[in-house]
Amino acid sequence: MSLDFKLSNLLGTVYRQGNLLFTPDGTSILSPVGNRVSCFDLVNSSSFTFTYEHRKNISRIALNPQATLMLTVDEDGRGILVNFVRRTTIHHFNFKERVSDIQFSPDGRHFAVAAGRHIQVWKTPNRNDDRQFAPFVRHRIYTGHYADVTSITWSNDSRFFLTCSKDLTARVYSLIATDSSAATILAGHKDSVISAFFSQDQETIYTVSKDGALFEWKYISKPKRLGGSTQSKEEAEDEEQDEETDLDANGNPIEYKFRWRIVNKHFFMQDNAKVRCAAFHAPTNLLVVGFSTGIFGLYELPEFTNLQILNISQNDIDFVTINKTGEWLAFGASKLGQLLVWEWQSESYIIKQQGHYDAMNSLVYSPDGSKIVTASDDGKIKVWDAISGFAIVTFTEHTSAVTSLQFSKKGSVLFSASLDGSIRAWDLIRYRNFRTFTSPHRIQFTSLAIDPSGEVVCAGSLDDFDIHLWSVQTSQLLDRLSGHQGPVSSLCFGNEGGLLVSGSWDKTVRIWSIFGRTSNVEPLQLQSEVMSVAMRPDSKRVAVATTDGQLSFWDPELGKQVGNIDGREDIAGGRHLTDRFSAANSQRSKHFTTLCYSADGSSILAGGNSKYIALYDVANEVLLTRFTISRNMAIDGTVDQLNSKNMTESGPLGLIDTSGEASDLEDRIDNTLPGATRGDASVRKVRPAIRTTSIQFSPTGRSFAAASTEGLLLYSVDELLIFDPFDLDIDVTVDTTLEKLAEKDYLIALVMAFRLGERSIIHQVYESIPFQDIELISRDLPQVYLERLLRFISSISEESPHIEFNLLWIQHLITYHGRFMVQRRHEFASAMRGLQKFVSRIGKDIIKLSRTNIYLIRYLTGGVATIDSSLLEGMDVDSDEQENREVVPTNSMGVEHEEDEDEDEEDGWFGPESRTEGINGKSATSGSDDEGVSEAEEDE
Template sequence: MKFNFKFQNLLGTVYKKGDILFTNDGNCVISPVGNKITVYNLKQNKSNTLSVESNYNYTAIDVSPNGAVLLAINEKGEAQMVSLLTCAVIHRYKFKHQVNAVKFSPDGKYFAACCRETVFVMSAPCKFTGEYRSFEMKRVFRKAHDEVTCLDWSTCSKVLAVGSKDTTTKIYTVDYLDNFNMYALSGHTDKIIGTFFEKKSLDLITVSRNGQVCMWEASIDSDDLVVSDVQISHKKRRKVMKEDDSDDDINEKDVIEKDKEQEGSDDNEDNTEMKVEDEKRLHYKKLGRHYIGDAIRNADRKVKLTAAQYHKDTKMLVTGFSNGTFFLHELPDVNLVHSLNVSEHRIGSAALSPHGDWLALACPHIGQLLVWEWQSEQYVMKQQGHTFDMTCLAYSPDGLYIVTGGYDGKVKVWNTSTGFCFVTFVEHKSTVTGITFSANKKFFVSSSLDGTVRCYDLTRYRNFRTMTSPSLVQFSCVALDSSSELCAAGGQDVFDIYIWSVKFGKLLEVLGGHEAPVSCLAFSPSLASSKLASASWDKTVRLWDSIETTTESETIQLTSDALQVVFRPDGNEIAVSTLDGNITMFNPTTSEQTASIEGRNDLGSGRADTDLITPEKMLKTKAFTSICYSADGTCILGGGNSKHVCLYSIREAILIRKFVITQNQSLDAVNDFINRRLLTEFGNMALVEERTELEGADVNIRLPGVKHGDMADRNVKPEVRVHCVRFSPTGETFAVAATEGLLLYSQNAGIDGTFRPYRLESGSTPYAMRQLLEEKSWGPALVGSLQLNELTLIQECVETIPYNDITAGVIGCKTQ
């Protein structure tokens, strides 16, 4: 069995928070999913999660005009410039604070980022000049009196409109112009949500949070401003052309002082330039103000406008509100085209396709992402993940489908080849605790804490059987036998095992004997055996014969509470994970122990912010809550309340590989230690949150006795956990149901993106390269390793070459 598993795709989570946008061809939607980015192909109906990962959740993203570079910034201000061609991080940059918005200029030369009350304009990689400038600072604007929220570029890429929380919109220019410094537009009574330039014009549209839309007309044309190079003084041009030697170590104070010098030097110009300045000065005139949210706000005053987007070609304005309603207006007459309520939760982001026919909306609270075609009024894509964490999963016998259940009571079926969910069952009224597939792939069974066990048909997509107990029982697990005729479920509050006939839905037997909740059930996969293994918190595993009428069982005593029990694919061995962190293997026929694995130290401690004990004490509470055999039965996979998934070899009882499912520090218990700077005599300062905005409302107490929002609502970080792990029947992939979603790991993942051989020959093998290294043929060995394009082999060749031989022309001579 090969063990080169790599991350392949992320399912189960569609959208977390942040900006969504269309690609330049309009066929794909880019959505931030936690600290990862997923691209949904609407033409091919597929989803692909990029291999790029950040340390925190992404909040602001944008794509360059040529579609080759993706700029992604997380909630801590750490920016990554990602190549969409190779899915590699080109460069990194760290802003000091959270970035609210980022956008490339239409010509692709610059990009602007909003950070608190400051706007940074930086140079972007340009394909025309072939130069790459890693976040080189061009201009810095710090004129806003409050936090900057949105921005937009003019068509000529020389003018920038920036909206902020101080209810004003400011106009800046990238170049230093004599006749233009800064222009402020006021007139709104709430913070600005969106600012948009008209196409090939400086006319502006601003949208505020209370639903006001203002339209502004510029008194000069954009062409007059484009040819403003004549108006730039030679003195200022010399100041602008000064280059800084450093790329990343940019002194923002020097750039700000440079702007102040440009403003103060206007009085030193000659009279000719003053006349040109007076003649060409830019003025804005308000054409009108429209209240598009009055119909909603009259019914509920707490409803706020939370998202806005404008399509410059079709002049369509889309606005989303905190109650899940969005409007589509046609400007400049502000005619309502469509109005639709997509959910009951806030719309966090909106986007329009380049052609203007598709509209994308995202709701962060429920993790919903939909693409709607407003002309035909049809959904192009509608995907929604589980509202809360997933609790269980099951592979279909052919490995094509994965069924997941969650705390929200929903059961979803995912296609592993496309990454989309194509059916959702909502019959359960409480947490889904177990899911298992039938051997013939025609149906699957789920158990829930609502006291029901339901059978779902994958042909007609319906719940065709509901099985219950004589008295109300919370079922904690479910299992199907190899013939798919018997279904067994274990109780959590009543310590019995119930067996039904799937064909008739009749309760056949109630097995009693456990003295604690039944944690897991497993039927033998062998057709010749009818054994049923049950694990319980009473430190026992019982083996039952499901065909015989007697309720006698064989008991296996354990050293600690049993959490999971699984059969090997051939049915000749069972594995049991216990609360002490061990995995023990038994022979189901003789009940003898065959192997044991101690894996508590491999899980890692993972100290949370609220933990008051040391990591050493926290490690003693770790255990494998989910285990699974590989397809060939030689290895076992386990996961628990940790960010690690461990793969063990049963024969040698050693750890083969440890997979880190996430590095997202926006989740809790990712790090083993807490930063000592946050620990005070009053507790962990990371638990102190800033109560500012929530769902568009304000939770601060403004007046005595007056409260807005829910003062009891807290922003709690979810804790990283692995709820379930399962190998596919083919053994090529395995799935992990964790806090971030459903992660797929495959042996074939990343081959197209990493292994790119060049001019390979029959003798181009790693063994041949190592033979050349022994012969001290450094040149051919290095060239051959570059042809194979294997990182470990290249590193070995580079480190083996003596530094005395690394001179100009030596490698080339030896290669010849």
């Protein structure tokens, strides 16, 4: 089993805080998810997560115009420069202040950072420049604001940039030192200025304030009167303020012939709603504004024409941005974790994703590995596509926290257990709840197990010591298994024999035969409370995790222990913020809470209330590797050492409430109930703790998923074939391989490509083989390369457009080597599951396509006969010409089908039977059915 598992994606969390960013081509969007960055491809419906991590949650991200360098900054001002193409970290840097905005110039040579009250402009690292000691070289620091800077906007020529601040002003700065006279102050707003923008010709500036005011500025000689000859008192004061002159270093007034002045004032008028964010697309003059009520408005400037107003969220819209073409608008709402991309012209969503509001409790893979289902404390069940990373559907029928999930072994049926006292069965084809199981007494179910046949579902609770069994077909309670003296914490079914394993807090594990209604063996006595049980896929071993940190392995037939692993030191995590001792002396996280066997049963994954996930070899009882799920210091349990400078007389520095010092009134108001700990969760002051609540291997065995505090983490093995030096000869090179391919020695070229191990060469040789030779090459392929070829086909099948080509390879390889593969099924299990996943996806797509086009086909086949008869009746031609007339079928676009007569008769696509069959199965001609058939035969 390969141990090279690496983080490939982060699901369950699509947006946390900070800014959203479109790539320069406008087809992908970058979103900060905690201390990582996820990239969503909106065209190909796929996503991935960068593997690097920040020390704390990311607050700002920026991408240069060439899409080669990405700069991300966390809450403490620590930045990381990343090669966006290769997804590798280049440099770490500390800006030493909280960064509120960061923007690259349009030419990509500089980037500006808003750090506190100052603006730092740095030169972008460039390999063509002279070698510097540090990658970041500072150009200049700009000062002048009296409060924190909120945003930065560059001009199109990269010569000037606009800054906004909480001091109610916006300022214009020049990048060139000789243009220092161009610096000016744009004052006049009565609340914090959140955004400022240049027009396309840079002759106009638009500023947006928090109170909903939009000012239009022009570079003119003297101000224009607003509203005719009469002015209100406020407008007169604003005009007087505009007419005030600046002072030089000696205190003398500076006279300007031209200056920026307000020419128009507009107000959004959204019933006391505050403006949270704004974005401007200069080529189309579109302004998008997000409000605190979850409403966004789309306006066309300079006329201030309202194009759209839409409510898209129940909470604040924290950030909005526009792609390069101005067609897509991206919104982020941090309180609910929403990410929305809206196409305003067609008024439709490109993506509409939302993560879980609370912590996830359970996860499970679908039998084919294409879907991942997660459950959370918010009472929602989300189905995620394992390939694209997008949520497919959300179930909200449960009224309380969902604690456990299980798939039936056959079919697309999902079962869920909840604290609302119900077990629900879900149909993942029609996406509906078709069964609900309840007990005679209201108890909260916390564990769940499904019989392999899918006929019996059982559940355990922390309130009741019995195990409840229901019939899936009738929804009737069949039995209650009594015997445990404490709450049932975990349940698990074996794949054979109908054995049910239950673990309890009474320090015992019981094995039941549900069809015999008896206990198979005596209770297995342990030393501590049982947290989780897992049965090996062949039902020959049972793994038990207890609160003393031990992993014990038992034989269910003999009822005796056959192995033990001490995992206390392996799972021991970091310290919490309130701890006054080190992590080594903590006992809170030194045990496992979730277990999962691998597909072949040779290894086992274990996780708990720790930042580590341990992978053990069961046969040798040794630790193979540990995975660190997060290094985010904003979460408890990730730091190992005690930092004394963060401890004060009033407690830890991170838990001191500093909201009373906030500058905005709404940030200082505390609406929580006194003494409430589970009231309004959106304003709670508690820090989350790192933990892993559920772990599952994928059916293919090439990846596993972990439900953690950070979200749903997907770890996968690198699919590239490993270079094998033992199979390498001197004559096997890239050139010689391509020579054999040019000579049409396809089998030799394919074997040489596998011996080289270069994926690109393998792919080139594989797709160069003619489909007529696939059967011959499959028959003569050496069996040592069979597993590698199957795994390669499985890896490229998700993206390859050659569906029939891949299916032919699969068919002939299984035909000639199927018996050998059955004898060594453990070696080919992973590759075959991947192929099964590909074939099932193709089958689903074909069924969906055929269902979509069936009525169109019936219409076309029925409409052709009608048109033919009408043409023949309406035209004045001889009977001989009518008999010899050839009817040319056309599709819905009026394009003629150039098909042979033999192909038509074989396929029946536009044959005589299909021409006369209407939508209701009757003749589409004006005469009777017999007449229609005879006319069609005559036409043929």
